[in-house]
Amino acid sequence: MQISRNDTIFALASGAGRAGIAVVRLSGPACRFVLELMAGHVPRPRRLELCRLRHPLSRDLLDEALVAFFPSPNSFTGEDVAELHVHGGRAVIGAVIAGLGEISGCRLAGPGEFSRRALLNGKMDLSAIEGLGDLIDAETEMQRRQAMRQMRGELRDAVERWRTTLIEASAFVEAELDFADESDVPDGLRERAMALLVSVADELRREIARARSGERIRSGLTVVIAGPPNAGKSTLLNALAQRDVAIVSDIPGTTRDSIEVHWDLAGIPVTLVDTAGLRESRDPIEQEGVRRARDRARNADVILSLRAFDSQTEHLQDAPGAVIIPIRTKIDLATGRGVGSDASLDELELSAATGEGVEALVARLETMAKNVVADGGLVTRARHREAFAGALTTLERAISAGPGHPGELFAEDIRLAMRYLGRVTGRVDVEDVLDRLFAGFCIGK
Ligand SMILES: Nc1nc2c(ncn2[C@@H]2O[C@H](COP(=O)(O)OP(=O)(O)OP(=O)(O)O)[C@@H](O)[C@H]2O)c(=O)[nH]1
Ligand SMILES: [K+]
Numbered sequence: 001m002q003i004s005r006n007d008t009i010f011a012l013a014s015g016a017g018r019a020g021i022a023v024v025r026l027s028g029p030a031c032r033f034v035l036e037l038m039a040g041h042v043p044r045p046r047r048l049e050l051c052r053l054r055h056p057l058s059r060d061l062l063d064e065a066l067v068a069f070f071p072s073p074n075s076f077t078g079e080d081v082a083e084l085h086v087h088g089g090r091a092v093i094g095a096v097i098a099g100l101g102e103i104s105g106c107r108l109a110g111p112g113e114f115s116r117r118a119l120l121n122g123k124m125d126l127s128a129i130e131g132l133g134d135l136i137d138a139e140t141e142m143q144r145r146q147a148m149r150q151m152r153g154e155l156r157d158a159v160e161r162w163r164t165t166l167i168e169a170s171a172f173v174e175a176e177l178d179f180a181d182e183s184d185v186p187d188g189l190r191e192r193a194m195a196l197l198v199s200v201a202d203e204l205r206r207e208i209a210r211a212r213s214g215e216r217i218r219s220g221l222t223v224v225i226a227g228p229p230n231a232g233k234s235t236l237l238n239a240l241a242q243r244d245v246a247i248v249s250d251i252p253g254t255t256r257d258s259i260e261v262h263w264d265l266a267g268i269p270v271t272l273v274d275t276a277g278l279r280e281s282r283d284p285i286e287q288e289g290v291r292r293a294r295d296r297a298r299n300a301d302v303i304l305s306l307r308a309f310d311s312q313t314e315h316l317q318d319a320p321g322a323v324i325i326p327i328r329t330k331i332d333l334a335t336g337r338g339v340g341s342d343a344s345l346d347e348l349e350l351s352a353a354t355g356e357g358v359e360a361l362v363a364r365l366e367t368m369a370k371n372v373v374a375d376g377g378l379v380t381r382a383r384h385r386e387a388f389a390g391a392l393t394t395l396e397r398a399i400s401a402g403p404g405h406p407g408e409l410f411a412e413d414i415r416l417a418m419r420y421l422g423r424v425t426g427r428v429d430v431e432d433v434l435d436r437l438f439a440g441f442c443i444g445k
């Protein structure tokens with residue numbers, strides 16, 4: 001992204017569409033000038049003042065607005081920032097934005113440009129900015145909580161603590177190197193450094209083990225309903241979604257495309273997917289449906305593997321990363337309890353038609369969701385997990401090399417581990433992740 005830090009940027013900071021109030025935000029050196037020109041004066045810092053907003057050239061009255069001014073450096077971006085709380089009609093917003101565009105040195109902000117300036121000016125670190133982005137995207141309660149923790153610095157603080165410990169460790173190693181030529185090397189310098197490395201490695205290992213859960217809270221769980229034709233997959237989807245989403249019929253091969261429903265399960269976002277019945281078929285469209293079904297199942301977190309009470313088909317197995325819940329369906333048609341069920345498979349029995357057993361399934365899924373929440377740690381995305389893993393591998397190498405490891409190499413490993421950790425907060429190698437991160441931001445944040 002082209003950044004000129006002398007530009008004053010502006011954008012609609014609130015959501016698009018008709019609303020009572022909309023907030024247009026500005027950041028940059030021209031804020032005072034813009035306020036003088038359009039609002040008639042610069043309001044006292046951090047106080048909302050009612051002003052008449054005029055077009056900078058025509059002097060047309062655009063709106064009556066509440067205007068706030070946040071002088072540098074005590075603002076979101078660290079620059080002078082202004083907020084125009086205008087009436088939230090499309091034409092009002094359009095006129096204000098167009099007016100701002102007439103002022104030289106002012107331009108519309110790029111995606112995430114406000115946050116980017118906050119980062120560059122040291123107002124927030126990279127992990128906090130990610131937390132902010134997640135907070136704005138959060139759709140469920142657990143996503144909101146996780147995002148809030150990250151925005152408030154939980155991840156940053158842990159990383160900074162580990163970096164401080166590693167700095168301490170490298171001080172011991174440097175001291176050992178300094179004393180190397182002398183006879184009176186203080187005892188135990190390497191051991192003390194080693195103990196610090198081990199403590200950081202232990203914490204990293206624990207966080208990496210919890211990483212999948214943290215990533216799932218953020219991006220959600222995918223639950224795929226799979227099984228042979230007519231197992232009752234679409235009927236179950238409709239029962240779980242409590243609405244008539246998928247076509248149900250007694251014709252095998254009814255569902256061709258995968259059908260998705262979004263679900264909030266104990267605060268975790270869930271995508272529930274109904275798929276085509278798995279069978280050999282000559283129909284190329286059905287073949288494609290089956291291919292898609294297998295593809296969805298392979299990438300699922302949870303597979304509801306269905307078979308009817310009288311069916312002999314095997315449950316799905318080729319889904320390495322997924323938890324498979326084997327389910328016997330249509331038990332309302334079975335004559336006796338447990339008919340056809342295989343106790344060794346621990347099959348859940350239900351009838352999507354009568355609703356029997358559906359609650360137990362939902363309870364089971366809810367328990368899984370709650371376990372994911374309970375297991376969530378500091379890591380919320382692959383980027384963190386990869387940085388932690390890089391740091392851990394490096395530390396483990398230094399630890400396993402033992403006391404015979406030359407001091408220079410030992411020190412180099414510590415430095416490398418610190419660099420990996422620094423990526424999380426954006427202390428190093430930050431440029432390559434910035435464009436990717438901010439490209440996902442909307443304009444105005
Ligand atoms: N009695 C009874 N009938 C059911 C139950 N669940 C589904 N059915 C019936 O079984 C037939 C097939 O149901 P679907 O939900 O279309 O099955 P499906 O697995 O989605 O089938 P495909 O999309 O063709 O793979 C329909 O006639 C349903 O009404 C159930 O729990 N009890
Ligand atoms: K069917």
Ligand SMILES: [Mg+2]
Pocket residue numbers: 233234235246247248254255274275276277
């Ligand atoms: Mg179906």
